[in-house]
Amino acid sequence: MSQSHSDHPEFLQHHFSDAEQQRESAKLGMWLFLLTEILLFGGLFVFYAIYRSWYPEMFINAHTVLDVTMGTTNTIVLITSSITMALAIRSIQLGRLKQTVWYLVSTFGLAGTFMVVKYFEYAHKFHLGQLPGHFYTFTGIEGTNPHVFFSAYFLMTGLHGIHVFVGMCLILWLIVKTKQGKFSPQYYTHIEMTGLYWHLVDLIWIFLFPLFYLVG
Amino acid sequence: MTENTHTNEPHVLPLSIYLGIGSILIFLTAGTVYAAGIDFGAYNLLIAMAIATIKASLVAMYFMHLKYDNKLYLLLFLSAIVFLAIFIVITMFDTLRRGDIYEIKSGAIRDAVIYDSLPADTTTHAIADSLSISTDTTDVVIDTTH
Amino acid sequence: MNKMPETHYLNCKKGIKSWLTTVDHKRIGILYLLSIMFFFFVGGMFAVLLRLELLTPDKLYIDSDMYNQFFTLHGAIMIFLFIIPAIPAILGNFILPIMIGAKDVAFPRLNLASWYIYMVGALFAVFSLVAGGVDTGWTFYTPYSTTTSTSVISITLGAFILGFSSICTGLNFIVTVHKLRSPGMTWFKMPLFVWGMYATALIQVLAAPVLGITLLLLIIERVVGIGIFDPAMGGDPVLYQHFFWFYSHPAVYIMILPGMAIISEMITAHSHKKIFGYKAIAYSSLGIAFASFIVWGHHMFTSGQSELAAMIFSFLTFFVAIPSGIKVFNWVATLYKGSIAFTTPMLYTLAFLFLFSIGGLTGIFLGALSVDIHLHDTYFIVAHFHYVMVGGTVIAFLGGLHHWWPKMWGRMYNETLAKISCGLIFVGFNMTFFTQFIMGAQGMPRRYHLYDEAFRPFHAFSTYGSWVMAVGFCLMAYYLIRSLYNGKPAGNNPWGALTHEWQITSPPPEHNFETIPITDHGPYDYDKVVAKSTLTEN
Numbered sequence: 031m032s033q034s035h036s037d038h039p040e041f042l043q044h045h046f047s048d049a050e051q052q053r054e055s056a057k058l059g060m061w062l063f064l065l066t067e068i069l070l071f072g073g074l075f076v077f078y079a080i081y082r083s084w085y086p087e088m089f090i091n092a093h094t095v096l097d098v099t100m101g102t103t104n105t106i107v108l109i110t111s112s113i114t115m116a117l118a119i120r121s122i123q124l125g126r127l128k129q130t131v132w133y134l135v136s137t138f139g140l141a142g143t144f145m146v147v148k149y150f151e152y153a154h155k156f157h158l159g160q161l162p163g164h165f166y167t168f169t170g171i172e173g174t175n176p177h178v179f180f181s182a183y184f185l186m187t188g189l190h191g192i193h194v195f196v197g198m199c200l201i202l203w204l205i206v207k208t209k210q211g212k213f214s215p216q217y218y219t220h221i222e223m224t225g226l227y228w229h230l231v232d233l234i235w236i237f238l239f240p241l242f243y244l245v246g
Numbered sequence: 247m248t249e250n251t252h253t254n255e256p257h258v259l260p261l262s263i264y265l266g267i268g269s270i271l272i273f274l275t276a277g278t279v280y281a282a283g284i285d286f287g288a289y290n291l292l293i294a295m296a297i298a299t300i301k302a303s304l305v306a307m308y309f310m311h312l313k314y315d316n317k318l319y320l321l322l323f324l325s326a327i328v329f330l331a332i333f334i335v336i337t338m339f340d341t342l343r344r345g346d347i348y349e350i351k352s353g354a355i356r357d358a359v360i361y362d363s364l365p366a367d368t369t370t371h372a373i374a375d376s377l378s379i380s381t382d383t384t385d386v387v388i389d390t391t392h
Numbered sequence: 393m394n395k396m397p398e399t400h401y402l403n404c405k406k407g408i409k410s411w412l413t414t415v416d417h418k419r420i421g422i423l424y425l426l427s428i429m430f431f432f433f434v435g436g437m438f439a440v441l442l443r444l445e446l447l448t449p450d451k452l453y454i455d456s457d458m459y460n461q462f463f464t465l466h467g468a469i470m471i472f473l474f475i476i477p478a479i480p481a482i483l484g485n486f487i488l489p490i491m492i493g494a495k496d497v498a499f500p501r502l503n504l505a506s507w508y509i510y511m512v513g514a515l516f517a518v519f520s521l522v523a524g525g526v527d528t529g530w531t532f533y534t535p536y537s538t539t540t541s542t543s544v545i546s547i548t549l550g551a552f553i554l555g556f557s558s559i560c561t562g563l564n565f566i567v568t569v570h571k572l573r574s575p576g577m578t579w580f581k582m583p584l585f586v587w588g589m590y591a592t593a594l595i596q597v598l599a600a601p602v603l604g605i606t607l608l609l610l611i612i613e614r615v616v617g618i619g620i621f622d623p624a625m626g627g628d629p630v631l632y633q634h635f636f637w638f639y640s641h642p643a644v645y646i647m648i649l650p651g652m653a654i655i656s657e658m659i660t661a662h663s664h665k666k667i668f669g670y671k672a673i674a675y676s677s678l679g680i681a682f683a684s685f686i687v688w689g690h691h692m693f694t695s696g697q698s699e700l701a702a703m704i705f706s707f708l709t710f711f712v713a714i715p716s717g718i719k720v721f722n723w724v725a726t727l728y729k730g731s732i733a734f735t736t737p738m739l740y741t742l743a744f745l746f747l748f749s750i751g752g753l754t755g756i757f758l759g760a761l762s763v764d765i766h767l768h769d770t771y772f773i774v775a776h777f778h779y780v781m782v783g784g785t786v787i788a789f790l791g792g793l794h795h796w797w798p799k800m801w802g803r804m805y806n807e808t809l810a811k812i813s814c815g816l817i818f819v820g821f822n823m824t825f826f827t828q829f830i831m832g833a834q835g836m837p838r839r840y841h842l843y844d845e846a847f848r849p850f851h852a853f854s855t856y857g858s859w860v861m862a863v864g865f866c867l868m869a870y871y872l873i874r875s876l877y878n879g880k881p882a883g884n885n886p887w888g889a890l891t892h893e894w895q896i897t898s899p900p901p902e903h904n905f906e907t908i909p910i911t912d913h914g915p916y917d918y919d920k921v922v923a924k925s926t927l928t929e930n
Contacts, residue, residue, distance in 0.1 A: 043500075044495065044496075044903075045494065045495040045496040045500070045572070045903075046572075047908075051571055051572075054316075054571055055498045055499075055567050055570075055571040055572070057315075057316075057319070058318070058319070058566070058567045058570055058571060059498065059499060059502075059563055059564075059567045061318075061319045061322045061323070062322065062563045062566055062567070062597055063563065064322075064323070064326075065322050065323070065325070065326040065597060065598070066559055066563075066597055066598075066600070066601040067601070068323075068326040068327070068330065069326060069329065069330065069598060069599075069601040069602055070601040070602070070604055070605050071605075072326075072329075072330040072333060072601075072602065072605075073333075073601075073602050073605030073606060073609070073635060074605060075330065075334070076330075076333050076334050076337060076635075077609070077620060077631075079334050079338070080334075080337060080338065080341050080628075080631065083338065083341065083342055084341065098279065098282075102275065102279050105275050106272055106275060109268065109271045109272055109275065110268070110272075112268075112271075112305060112309055113264060113265070113267075113268035113271075113309075115309075116264050116308075116309045117261075117264055120258060120259065120261070120264065123258045124258060162616070162618040162619070163616060163617045163618035163619040163625060164616065164617040164618075164619075164625075165616075174626060175619065175625065175626030177618075177619055177625065177626075178619055178620070178625075178626055178627070181618040181619060181620060185609075185612070185618070225309075225310075226310055229305055229306070229309045229310045230310075232305060232309075233302045233305050233306065236298050236301045236302050236305065237295075237298050237302065239275075239298075240278055240282070240294035240295065240297070240298050241294075244278060244279065244282035244294050245282060245290045245291045245294045318570070325598075326598075329598055329685060332685060332686060333602070333638055336686065336689070336701070336704070336705075337631075337634045337638075339698065339700055339701040339704055340630070340634065340689065340692075340697040340698045340700075340701035341628070341631070341698075342698075343698035343699075343700045343701060344696070344697070344698040345698070346698060346699060346700055347699040347700075
């Protein structure tokens, strides 16, 4: 290395020349990861689009069994958690550690609320037999192949739910790390990356909500 | 390198932006639920998707900082959407257009004839007769209509 | 006489643990080399066994069920475990960071993780091999794949996991190219190998997630029965093919683009002439990457998709020929009036040009809708994709392996044996697969265990060719392994090439560069800069 490295911070890995290069690399890597996530969910959106175009009446009939109140509640919960996440990043940028922890805890709590509401929704559907494929035993929906609607519903909200769960684990880990004082306005890459991930999870829900609960 | 021209200072947005955008998002959520209660016929889906797209753009531009960050990230984000659109649109050229040109009649698939050797006279008709299938090839018997 | 450097990346740390926990991109490249070559050997064994069975029209030594499993495993192993990762994970990992003057890839730990993910995926694939095999073909088409009793789940799970490995590598390369280029290394001073890897990485990142969701849906459909692909429940098997080929067609370009990238590198280095049409080759890589995403339906012309879609796909397919043609013409123009050295890598380059042209042009026949109706599911298809995948990618990979072998190990292989082996592979390959074009055009269907007596001479000749090829590969394994012990030290720059990797010692030091290199000339400025070969000056 030819450049002087008197200001070589602990978190800087040897193959980067400065902290900015490391941060920008992490961010580009994260965006590429988000791109793969969009395409992963994309496959399911294609599935939804094609079956909806084949059986539009069935989709409209089937969507009425979903609980709009619960769906709306969850949408607002998730959007609020996105706001608190964004504010957590802002706080760490300003060096306010305690505030950061508080915002992260709120985000975690809101994510937990989302999962609890989701649990009640799922439990209700299991009870009524509004289930995918072979397991579909419900009889109250007019139209062709109503079980396909529930296949789409459970796959898409299920994969989304898994992402929420992973996000909760990451946020928990961030809370611990922040309390240990690992982050500072100079180095908060992990919070920023988790934030990006969390906003993407919110973003996907923003589309799932109207597609299933509102217009079927 | 041209991409590393940012300073080391983090770009901090004012609190009002986050709270403002958050309020708009919640307002739009209420709006889309309200709009779903009114029947616009074929436009229902379009309206719901338009509102969702606005919400998603706000999240991406402000919460995910795409408005302020390196435009490369915006390009990546949009390219994901573009490739997804390619996937959906081209697949639908198939799924919505099957049977446009040839009328495909659905029905049971005929019993296959299992044979060990070809008959001595191997003209097309002879083979066709031995397999008891019609040489009228428009009579395709696979169900692909939906 | 050249001497080996005293310390380098191979001997700076010792012990098996230092290898299994390494984050050095060069060592990870070597780990990939060993594991991928092992699976190349396994896949190759299946190929030889299949050809042997096809020597006679009737059963020779395996029954039809076993035959179905053999061709499935040959395909699945060669595609998912060998040809997709081969060039990016071995040569890309080893060479790309050095070429752009970086000390490592952007995420070294992710890089190591990708190797472990690869091994886990491979383990699942091997498990399916011992747990009853798979007989669906490497494409896992529904509805057969959801009803057959063979172990489809473990192999698709394996492919699913391998997809993640592929994403990790691709993601790493994109960030490395964007953020870790050394001073002076502008986009248009990057070697074309880097451009090719970059385009490949873009496809990996964009397409592999769709494979992930596809295989996941297939597994869920098989285990739970959710009715997406099952016609009995209102599902659509053709939709599976859309999902599968939306990934797998771009995947074909994940396989060929790195091969093209190597050829661009070798053709200038061994003809000591500036590449013809640098920007055209660089942009055509991106062009191929984009075009690969809009042509997938040409795998489905006879599957029952709509005539409209088939026509659109057929039309779009011809566009792929344009960037591919641009590349081939530029390579040929590069050779013109160059001082060509007929080294082993150059022989492979010439073999590539010949074989890839045949493979590419027959692809245009198959892209034409009406011709495909006649040729689909015949040996013509088999011959076409082997000409592209083996004649293109594998030949380029072997050329690249010979080109960078002295850099990897610091020693030269036996040039005479290498040329003989190259000749055997070239002749054997053409014997095996050119015959299959003829058979296919005459109507011999692919994947048939028993066939008509009329095709016997063709099948027999094809099998003889596979033996010639096998001898060539064995010879190669022999002299490459031998070179590690008593090969002549190669010196820094055995080919007299100008890119960064030839300016450092062979094998490279642990952190690649003592000082960060400054790039002041283009990668192929043979008209301005003179680089002498370290082999001839002694």
